[in-house]
Amino acid sequence: MSRSRLPLTESHEIFRASARRFFESECAPNQRVWEKDGGVPRAVWQRAGELGFLCPRVGENYGGFDADYLYSAIVAEEQARAGVVAPALSQSDIVAAHIAAYGSEMQKRALLPHIAAGTALGALAFRGHVTARREGQLYTLNGRTDFVVGGLDAHFVIVAAEAGDGKTLFVVETGKTEGLAKSKAIKKLGQAASGTVDLVFEDVRLPSASLLGEREELSAAQIAARLTEERLLAAAAAVATIERAIRITTEYVKERRAFKQRIIDFQNTRFRLAEAKTEAVALRIFLERCLREFLEGRLDASDVAALHYAAADRQCAIVDDCVQLHGGYGYILDYAVARMWTDGRLGKILACTDETVRDIVSVRA
Amino acid sequence: MIRSPHYTPKHEAFREAVRDFMAAEVVPYFAEWQAAGRTPRELWLKAGKAGMLCTKMSPAFGGGGGDLYHSLIIIEEQTRVGFNELTFYLHSDIIAPYIELYGTDEQKERFLPRMARGELVAAIAMTEPGAGSDLQAIRTTAVSDGNDYRLNGQKVFISNGQVGNLICVAAKTDPQAGGKGISLLLLETDGANGFVRGKNLNKIGCKAQDSSELFFEDVRVPPENLLGGVEGQGFPLLMQRLPEERLIMAMSAVANMEEAVKEAEAWLAVRGGIDGARAKLADCKIKAKIGRAFLEDAVDSFIEGTFDTTEGAMIKWWTTQRQNEVIDECVQMMSVDGYRMDNVVTRRFADSRLGRIAGGTNEIMKDLIGRSL
Numbered sequence: 173m174s175r176s177r178l179p180l181t182e183s184h185e186i187f188r189a190s191a192r193r194f195f196e197s198e199c200a201p202n203q204r205v206w207e208k209d210g211g212v213p214r215a216v217w218q219r220a221g222e223l224g225f226l227c228p229r230v231g232e233n234y235g236g237f238d239a240d241y242l243y244s245a246i247v248a249e250e251q252a253r254a255g256v257v258a259p260a261l262s263q264s265d266i267v268a269a270h271i272a273a274y275g276s277e278m279q280k281r282a283l284l285p286h287i288a289a290g291t292a293l294g295a296l297a298f299r300g301h302v303t304a305r306r307e308g309q310l311y312t313l314n315g316r317t318d319f320v321v322g323g324l325d326a327h328f329v330i331v332a333a334e335a336g337d338g339k340t341l342f343v344v345e346t347g348k349t350e351g352l353a354k355s356k357a358i359k360k361l362g363q364a365a366s367g368t369v370d371l372v373f374e375d376v377r378l379p380s381a382s383l384l385g386e387r388e389e390l391s392a393a394q395i396a397a398r399l400t401e402e403r404l405l406a407a408a409a410a411v412a413t414i415e416r417a418i419r420i421t422t423e424y425v426k427e428r429r430a431f432k433q434r435i436i437d438f439q440n441t442r443f444r445l446a447e448a449k450t451e452a453v454a455l456r457i458f459l460e461r462c463l464r465e466f467l468e469g470r471l472d473a474s475d476v477a478a479l480h481y482a483a484a485d486r487q488c489a490i491v492d493d494c495v496q497l498h499g500g501y502g503y504i505l506d507y508a509v510a511r512m513w514t515d516g517r518l519g520k521i522l523a524c525t526d527e528t529v530r531d532i533v534s535v536r537a
Numbered sequence: 538m539i540r541s542p543h544y545t546p547k548h549e550a551f552r553e554a555v556r557d558f559m560a561a562e563v564v565p566y567f568a569e570w571q572a573a574g575r576t577p578r579e580l581w582l583k584a585g586k587a588g589m590l591c592t593k594m595s596p597a598f599g600g601g602g603g604d605l606y607h608s609l610i611i612i613e614e615q616t617r618v619g620f621n622e623l624t625f626y627l628h629s630d631i632i633a634p635y636i637e638l639y640g641t642d643e644q645k646e647r648f649l650p651r652m653a654r655g656e657l658v659a660a661i662a663m664t665e666p667g668a669g670s671d672l673q674a675i676r677t678t679a680v681s682d683g684n685d686y687r688l689n690g691q692k693v694f695i696s697n698g699q700v701g702n703l704i705c706v707a708a709k710t711d712p713q714a715g716g717k718g719i720s721l722l723l724l725e726t727d728g729a730n731g732f733v734r735g736k737n738l739n740k741i742g743c744k745a746q747d748s749s750e751l752f753f754e755d756v757r758v759p760p761e762n763l764l765g766g767v768e769g770q771g772f773p774l775l776m777q778r779l780p781e782e783r784l785i786m787a788m789s790a791v792a793n794m795e796e797a798v799k800e801a802e803a804w805l806a807v808r809g810g811i812d813g814a815r816a817k818l819a820d821c822k823i824k825a826k827i828g829r830a831f832l833e834d835a836v837d838s839f840i841e842g843t844f845d846t847t848e849g850a851m852i853k854w855w856t857t858q859r860q861n862e863v864i865d866e867c868v869q870m871m872s873v874d875g876y877r878m879d880n881v882v883t884r885r886f887a888d889s890r891l892g893r894i895a896g897g898t899n900e901i902m903k904d905l906i907g908r909s910l
Binding site: 175422443446453458478 | 819822823824826827828830831834837838843848851854855900902903904906907908909910
């Protein structure tokens with residue numbers, strides 16, 4: 173069942189096995205510690221860099237290995253499969269993709285090898301409102317961006333600012349830029365190790381060399397292209413998370429007993445898990461179709477929006493059911509499903525709101 | 538259009554022929570048939586002539602020599618025009634294959650060409666008042682009197698129960714043996730003494746589908762009409778065709794939701810929407826998109842020979858469940874217009890409710906999936 177119809181080679185499988193080992197043995201056991209610390213040790217990022225997980229699609233001369241998109245999807249999927257929330261490796265993939273696609277040669281040389289090695293961390297600051305005013309060769313940025321995931325430890329952020337009619341992207345170093353203030357880490361429902369902050373820009377002056385690609389106004393289509401990649405990774409992670417929740421819960425209900433029988437011997441249990449499993453199969457099939465069409469360059473934006481929304485939405489619903497099937501233990505944060513419930517709720521909010529996705533689908537499909 | 542490496546221009550050409558047939562021979566009349574509660578025999582003869590029946594049957598018996606896609610195309614196109622209840626698939630894709638795959642040579646010669654021509658319209662009589670999804674509980678018996686079988690019992694919910702003149706009856710040839718005692722008998726109804734057609738049941742939807750009661754009182758069936766010539770084969774035979782039937786139901790469900798969404802969207806464009814209609818519409822489209830991807834993948838698996846019972850149960854449960862959710866939302870979006878039977882969306886709403894019940898209830902589907910956990 174759910175045989176993969178993706179063009180996966182032996183190299184993909186070797187890469188997958190390596191990612192699985194990394195997440196299972198080097199990340200999963202440390203999640204609680206890193207949550208307590210509010211972040212992931214730098215060495216872990218560098219280790220991920222050594223293993224080639226941070227931006228596999230980037231060209232070899234910039235530190236990547238020119239891999240196809242499936243490698244990025246494998247990282248996202250294996251991370252979710254192991255229940256690893258931090259470090260959020262897909263973030264470096266997406267940040268690097270922006271720079272690789274639109275950056276100037278200088279920006280690529282300055283940033284990509286360090287992103288690939290895990291020595292420079294980037295974050296996307298797209299939410300909120302920042303304006304950029306141009307005076308000669310200088311831009312002045314004012315405003316704030318909210319909820320910058322990974323912003324706490326980031327060495328630089330890509331900021332979307334309003335300049336004239338459209339959005340313009342700037343690369344801003346976070347450590348030594350005057351006028352840029354970073355909030356303390358935001359206390360969130362879950363994902364305590366992801367170092368999420370708000371950024372405030374007060375008369376931040378930037379040279380035109382800080383423009384991503386040293387040009388103004390990336391077209392909406394260009395921004396949408398990166399968003400498609402981001403959505404696909406988020407969906408791959410969501411589907412893997414659903415599968416994990418079902419796996420963990422199925423094991424639990426086979427062991428746990430009530431009223432002299434196993435929980436799985438109640439028809440209600442089997443029905444709910446049967447529904448969840450069917451949803452997982454349907455979503456995986458749709459995910460793989462979208463991945464194939466993406467590789468072939470013919471993925472429709474409304475399809476990826478539909479996939480993203482459905483996967484995030486079902487993830488929350490199914491994990492919620494799994495909490496229920498665990499009974500009281502499902503409410504205890506020592507249990508994986510409780511973590512999945514708090515950590516996973518962000519998926520439905522992030523990358524874009526439900527309503528925006530539904531607009532794309534209802535208008536374009 | 539079905540996206541698959543196995544789907545060819547030949548299939549698309551067949552689809553054109555099906556569309557023409559629906560437009561010329563079905564659409565102008567189906568309101569009349571719905572009022573009558575059945576389809577007329579002439580439709581079946583015309584369908585036979587136009588190559589709409591037994592599309593997968595070997596040309597040696599007068600069939601079309603096609604594949605699963607031909608069955609899916611017919612169900613998809615009839616659903617598109619809003620005539621969900623047409624039972625060609627039952628005749629062509631469920632019953633004819635029983636005879637072609639499991640019948641004796643003599644039975645194939647005797648029945649198949651007439652089925653392909655539409656002279657024989659087939660029904661399958663499994664369900665009884667006391668045995669629905671639980672087939673092993675049937676009580677109809679076929680006991681030999683030394684020469685012939687004597688068929689006694691009662692069936693219910695039998696589609697083509699009024700129009701059908703070849704009834705494939707599931708009966709116990711060994712009443713003591715449970716599932717292993719079930720055999721299939723081919724009964725030609727013309728001149729069959731003791732065979733009585735009962736009520737044509739008044740259903741929520743699928744109005745032109747003649748789901749009927751059938752009664753058998755000492756009906757004589759000659760031994761050469763025992764399907765395959767061996768007793769006790771009925772139960773496993775009936776199980777073998779189920780995955781394919783579930784794919785056909787899934788195709789109908791997917792096409793039905795897609796059409797209802799298009800129809801509701803067109804209505805909204807003219808009449809303006811209720812609050813939140815766009816979000817509702819998006820939710821419906823998302824379900825339809827996933828449904829189509831799910832179905833097309835399942836069809837590929839079927840053609841490649843890897844499709845199993847669990848997948849059959851999954852696709853049937855998911856698509857028929859989502860179909861009802863989506864069409865219910867479409868009814869809601871269209872306000873009171875969604876409650877008028879002259880609106881095709883309203884009829885889709887009523888017709889599609891059957892999907893969660895027929896072909897094994899969705900609870901049975903979940904039970905099957907649950908066993909694989």
